[in-house]
Amino acid sequence: MAKVLVVTSGKGGVGKTTSTAALGAALAQLGQNVVVIDFDVGLRNLDLVMGAERRVVFDLINVVQGVAKLPQALIRDKRLENLWLLPASQTRDKDALTEDGVRRVIADLKTKFDYILCDSPAGIERGATLAMRYADEAIIVTNPEVSSVRDSDRIIGMLDSKTVRAERGERVEKHLLVTRYDAARAARGEMLSIDDILEILATPLLGIVPESQDVLRASNVGCPVTVNNASSAPARAYIDAVRRLMGESIDMTVPVERKGFMDRLLRRRAA
Amino acid sequence: MMNVMRLFGGRAASAPVARERLQILLAHERGQGSGKGSDLLELLRGEILAVVSKHVDIDPDKVVIRMERGKFVSTLEVDVEVPNGVQRSKMVAAT
Numbered sequence: 001m002a003k004v005l006v007v008t009s010g011k012g013g014v015g016k017t018t019s020t021a022a023l024g025a026a027l028a029q030l031g032q033n034v035v036v037i038d039f040d041v042g043l044r045n046l047d048l049v050m051g052a053e054r055r056v057v058f059d060l061i062n063v064v065q066g067v068a069k070l071p072q073a074l075i076r077d078k079r080l081e082n083l084w085l086l087p088a089s090q091t092r093d094k095d096a097l098t099e100d101g102v103r104r105v106i107a108d109l110k111t112k113f114d115y116i117l118c119d120s121p122a123g124i125e126r127g128a129t130l131a132m133r134y135a136d137e138a139i140i141v142t143n144p145e146v147s148s149v150r151d152s153d154r155i156i157g158m159l160d161s162k163t164v165r166a167e168r169g170e171r172v173e174k175h176l177l178v179t180r181y182d183a184a185r186a187a188r189g190e191m192l193s194i195d196d197i198l199e200i201l202a203t204p205l206l207g208i209v210p211e212s213q214d215v216l217r218a219s220n221v222g223c224p225v226t227v228n229n230a231s232s233a234p235a236r237a238y239i240d241a242v243r244r245l246m247g248e249s250i251d252m253t254v255p256v257e258r259k260g261f262m263d264r265l266l267r268r269r270a271a
Numbered sequence: 272m273m274n275v276m277r278l279f280g281g282r283a284a285s286a287p288v289a290r291e292r293l294q295i296l297l298a299h300e301r302g303q304g305s306g307k308g309s310d311l312l313e314l315l316r317g318e319i320l321a322v323v324s325k326h327v328d329i330d331p332d333k334v335v336i337r338m339e340r341g342k343f344v345s346t347l348e349v350d351v352e353v354p355n356g357v358q359r360s361k362m363v364a365a366t
Binding site for chain 1: 285286288289292295296300316331332334335336337338339340341
């Protein structure tokens with residue numbers, strides 16, 4: 001049974017696209033058939049983060065409007081054969097994305113994949129509401145920072161009211177993914193702690209992704225961090241999160257960098 | 272010197288890769304929407320399919336299109352499955 005997940009946050013720049021790519025790749029690495037959909041019409045970036053930007057032929061709106069068939073628009077990942085991308089349109093009008101069109105595309109994808117990850121645009125407008133509209137579950141990406149937590153609370157409210165499941169009186173299962181977390185600063189009281197965030201948002205925790213240089217390094221080269229450096233701290237955090245999503249019970253920890261001998265010898269250099 | 276550092280660190284700098292990827296992407300995207308000849312690849316794709324469909328009934332499911340945008344060369348791959356039966360019936364009809 002295919003699962004539709006929305007990766008959302010309200011606030012921009014907290015790591016939705018990075019997390020969609022990393023979680024999608026991690027699911028594929030664990031053998032699932034995965035498609036990631038970019039809902040950010042006009043400002044697509046999931047293709048760039050996944051390194052598929054030069055291969056985009058058709059997009060989600062082309063499929064919705066019948067210009068292209070779904071298989072023609074899907075782009076297969078170069079590294080993982082069971083990971084696919086449905087890119088957003090770069091130039092077209094946002095209103096071209098219709099609720100009925102999205103419903104048809106998702107229904108079609110459900111017959112072909114195990115997991116459908118919808119990368120939501122920032123904000124609470126049409127793109128964001130359409131990305132969450134048909135979700136079975138939601139991953140709320142939050143930074144340990146006041147504005148991000150506030151916007152997450154707003155999005156949680158929308159998940160409980162504006163989704164098809166909510167309207168039917170069913171539940172959209174929600175998971176909190178805290179990204180850019182710095183355990184040392186939280187310990188010194190300089191940053192909201194995980195307990196603070198959980199107490200405010202009252203949503204189950206899916207994972208804690210530490211602030212790390214590996215995340216930028218991965219997006220620079222267009223490769224999900226779980227593939228680019230699978231043993232890095234953020235990659236291990238994403239892989240643990242995906243295992244929890246698949247029902248495994250894994251102790252909640254903040255993965256730390258494993259420093260190599262040379263790293264320690266030369267200290268840290270900018271890469 | 273940088274190379275020696277990289278050798279010891281075991282990790283190549285990733286920013287130059289980012290820079291090059293963005294340059295290629297933006298060169299293509301900035302060309303778009305500026306009217307005539309803005310995206311040659313898109314134009315070719317459309318015209319090739321129009322020519323093929325003049326002679327054959329194309330089943331959209333049997334058409335695979337791949338593009339790869341490069342710095343100096345881009346490639347367009349149009350893979351059309353032509354059913355023999357249909358082609359023959361069209362030719363008969365034409366004579």
